[in-house]
Amino acid sequence: MRTAFVSPRGAARMVLAGMVVAGLVAGCSSGGEAPKTEGPSGKSTNGERTVEFNPCTELSDQALRAARIDPASKDVVTDAPTGPVSARVCQWNAVGGPYFVSVSSSVYTQDEARKNDKLTGFRDVQVGPRAGLIYQDKADEDKLRCYVSLPAAQGMFEVTVGWRYGEPMTRDRCELAIQHAKELEPHLPK
Template identity: 40%
Template sequence: MRSVVVMRAVVCGVVGAGVLAGCGGTEEGSAGPVTTARDPDSVELFNPCRGALSDEVLMSVGLDPATKGVLTDPPGGPSAWRVCDWMPIDDRYGSGSRSVSVFSTSFTLDQARQKESATVIGETMVNSRAGLISKEKSDRESCYVSFEAEQGMFEINVAWLSTEGLHIGDTCEMASKYAAALEPHLPK
């Protein structure tokens, strides 16, 4: 079942990257078009997959470090996305089998608002950072809480690991709580 979630997250990430990449505009001038969007692949990202979130931090927010799954983490150089997920230790934010993903990206909150494959549910604050809550139109079972960062943004996603079984709790409420708990451990 975990492979279904991993594949879904990879597809969403790739689709999201493609959609977000098209969010920049151009300006016509005498020298020709000039892109107003920055190159998301040129930003060095915080890497949640390689120990930047310590085992102690993960356990303090209720995640089991031993269950880490790497969704996308290129071996070197800049990348527009670095994404890892973990399983909860307990049911503090609802029961049922689910994963919690940390997306580190150079894309911005404004670009996330314009993402055609997502439905923005609302604006929010994640501690002191501006953010938004959204769901993928193709996957209403999971929820993303995105919040600003100098590198672009972070997204915390909570997703059920299977479509079967008991799903107790709202994924957006859970994602909001995980985002608030993880935010102090992520770079501004």
């Protein structure tokens, strides 16, 4: 039997991209046509919803540093150059911890996340002026990741903390995700 080696960083990227792109899509296939709207939030292209805010390019280095995230460690998980895009995701290394922080901008909503049977452990949390939602992926048996979503006009933003595989877990991932979400929230559009 042959096995392939995937680095921890590569595995984290694949899991995160799969969660955002496939997981939320599975939870939001309600049928019907996407709403046709115009303007800076909820932009539509040929009837398909698309995100406007790009965390990969629009979160400033200053905002990242204030949240104790290393701007130089940016890793683009998904950021299609053209056409309708349902999610854009970038991740960075946390300063002072063996974990990464990712920020996704998505057309999907918190209600769609709640309906996704691949997610579990839903809890409400206040993040600045927004009603945040905490959850985890059922497939993450080691509980290495925790997600905090924030509502937005386009759908939602998701701040994720992912512990590096093989590192001893010394802090609660969800508490870290909440903390980073609170630090980043003022820099995310409503």
